[in-house]
Amino acid sequence: MSKERHFSNRLWSIVMTVISVLYMYPIFMVLINSLKVESAISTSTAFELPTAETFAGLENYENAIGTQGFLMSLFYTTFITVTSVLAILIFCSMFAWYITRVHTKVTKALYMLCAFSMVVPFQMVMFTLSSMADTLKLNTPWVLWVIYLGFGAGLAVFMFCGFMRSVPIDMEEASMIDGCNPLQTYFHIVLPLLRPTMVSVAILEAMWIWNDYLLPTLILDINKYRTISMLIQFFRGSYGRVEMGPMMACIMLAILPIIIIYLIGQKYIIKGVVAGAVKG
Amino acid sequence: MEKAIKKYWPIFLLPTLAAFLIGFIIPFLQGVYLAFCQFTTVRDAAFMGLSNFSRALSDTTFTHAFWYNCAFVAVSTLAINLGGLAVALILTRAIKGTNIFRTVFFMPNLIGGIVLGYIWQILLNCVLSLLERPLLALDPTAGFWGLVILMCWQQIGYMMIIYIAGLQSIPDTLIEAAEIDGATPWQTFIKVKLPMLMPSITICLFLTITNSFKLFDQNMALTGGQPAHQSELLAYNIYYTFYGRSGPQWRGIGQAKAVIFCIIVVAISLIQLKVTREKEVQQ
Numbered sequence: 001m002s003k004e005r006h007f008s009n010r011l012w013s014i015v016m017t018v019i020s021v022l023y024m025y026p027i028f029m030v031l032i033n034s035l036k037v038e039s040a041i042s043t044s045t046a047f048e049l050p051t052a053e054t055f056a057g058l059e060n061y062e063n064a065i066g067t068q069g070f071l072m073s074l075f076y077t078t079f080i081t082v083t084s085v086l087a088i089l090i091f092c093s094m095f096a097w098y099i100t101r102v103h104t105k106v107t108k109a110l111y112m113l114c115a116f117s118m119v120v121p122f123q124m125v126m127f128t129l130s131s132m133a134d135t136l137k138l139n140t141p142w143v144l145w146v147i148y149l150g151f152g153a154g155l156a157v158f159m160f161c162g163f164m165r166s167v168p169i170d171m172e173e174a175s176m177i178d179g180c181n182p183l184q185t186y187f188h189i190v191l192p193l194l195r196p197t198m199v200s201v202a203i204l205e206a207m208w209i210w211n212d213y214l215l216p217t218l219i220l221d222i223n224k225y226r227t228i229s230m231l232i233q234f235f236r237g238s239y240g241r242v243e244m245g246p247m248m249a250c251i252m253l254a255i256l257p258i259i260i261i262y263l264i265g266q267k268y269i270i271k272g273v274v275a276g277a278v279k280g
Numbered sequence: 281m282e283k284a285i286k287k288y289w290p291i292f293l294l295p296t297l298a299a300f301l302i303g304f305i306i307p308f309l310q311g312v313y314l315a316f317c318q319f320t321t322v323r324d325a326a327f328m329g330l331s332n333f334s335r336a337l338s339d340t341t342f343t344h345a346f347w348y349n350c351a352f353v354a355v356s357t358l359a360i361n362l363g364g365l366a367v368a369l370i371l372t373r374a375i376k377g378t379n380i381f382r383t384v385f386f387m388p389n390l391i392g393g394i395v396l397g398y399i400w401q402i403l404l405n406c407v408l409s410l411l412e413r414p415l416l417a418l419d420p421t422a423g424f425w426g427l428v429i430l431m432c433w434q435q436i437g438y439m440m441i442i443y444i445a446g447l448q449s450i451p452d453t454l455i456e457a458a459e460i461d462g463a464t465p466w467q468t469f470i471k472v473k474l475p476m477l478m479p480s481i482t483i484c485l486f487l488t489i490t491n492s493f494k495l496f497d498q499n500m501a502l503t504g505g506q507p508a509h510q511s512e513l514l515a516y517n518i519y520y521t522f523y524g525r526s527g528p529q530w531r532g533i534g535q536a537k538a539v540i541f542c543i544i545v546v547a548i549s550l551i552q553l554k555v556t557r558e559k560e561v562q563q
Contacts, residue, residue, distance in 0.1 A: 009376075017381075020384040023388075026400065047410075087299075094296070098292035099293075113300075114300075119546050119549050121515060121545050124539065125307035125308050126538075127535065129307040132307055146303070147302070149296065150303015150304050153296055176284060181288075212392075213394050213496075229393075229394045254395055259387065269386075274442060277441075277487070
């Protein structure tokens, strides 16, 4: 490598470091404000660090967890995300295997419908979907996964199909000749091959469901069940005066688990996004 | 083998199919029908013909939201993709700390739209008040650029990841051959890297355009359409028509707007996919 190139690379390294620090600033700003007392949080002083008089310790966090019910929201959000993602992984991969291996007009139409559903904006179905959920009593966090399975099926089926087309059919045929029924073939042969795609699908769907706001708001009763996104919106939307301190604490608490999971599973998350994009 | 699998359709197809019917197909068809009705619940629909559509199109907040949304899509798509590609090009050079930078740039993606909207509302309002300019909720131009900045912050990392994967899949021999032939770095970029990146560009354009068109959470949290519907994107305009207005006619009009919105999004996605697919080169 030439000397000149070496120098320019170091320069870029420094530039990127500065940009990275600036990039993290918005999160840092919420952190410093979440540590201030209520009266010290105002529009024009958001960039100031807390001083001895304005430092509130963890009071805002105690408030967010104690009186605002953050832990319940965390539980509901986690429960909804986990059940929905599991349902999507199992049922959509089975569905995708069937429609790639059986060639009829119906399976072709189902594939096109799934691709179509990925593009349709949620506003198109929001009203009818929420009244459907009410009629079928699917309006609790415990069964919300049915709705997510339905509305999220498009992307998952599309990605699974993309992968399955590239898998040679020979192994499946061999197992059927050896006497496995389709169900056994699926669980013993197909499912293990699908694992990397499953990780990608799980990550993409989890990112969507965890952060989703409008669907749970329209379907769940906000007075009984609040996901994290609903809780933060509830802070702003309710009772005139907004308590900024606990809200900042809530934002921090909402970001924290995501950052931890991201730092642990970074490799998979980035791989999953790339795989999802290439197949989508 | 096909025959054997076929018999198992209740196990393989039924669970997803049932959920898909409940969660998408039936609500979608009902939604299309209701766009031609006056209704307040799904059951009291009275057929009205096309009047909802003409009223939706003569609603000035809707046409304003349409143009505002088009401008937003154009600006944000350009900014996000240029930003993502630039960062990807820098990070694929052999510089120190690439992994840390990648981690940092990707992170905002995982944060939900509502949270992002409020973080940036606080930050931008503070900047505006220090500059002694009107706050976000009072100035639609500030709201527009605020939303663009927010979306860049969120999406550049995602596009960067896709562009990095694209750049890394270009064979080194191709770039070396160009260098031996005397191409400058700029020529190498335009004539070799860019054509080879076309598949990644297709994907990124598709993602940014549809995301920007369907944007809702960030719009609601950042400005909530204020002042006076001046910073509403289409999705938020439709939501407000449904749930923010009183009067029996508004739900029908909202549903008609949603159908128009749906047609626009589907049409744009199809055109965009077709155009960029044609430009892709085969390796």
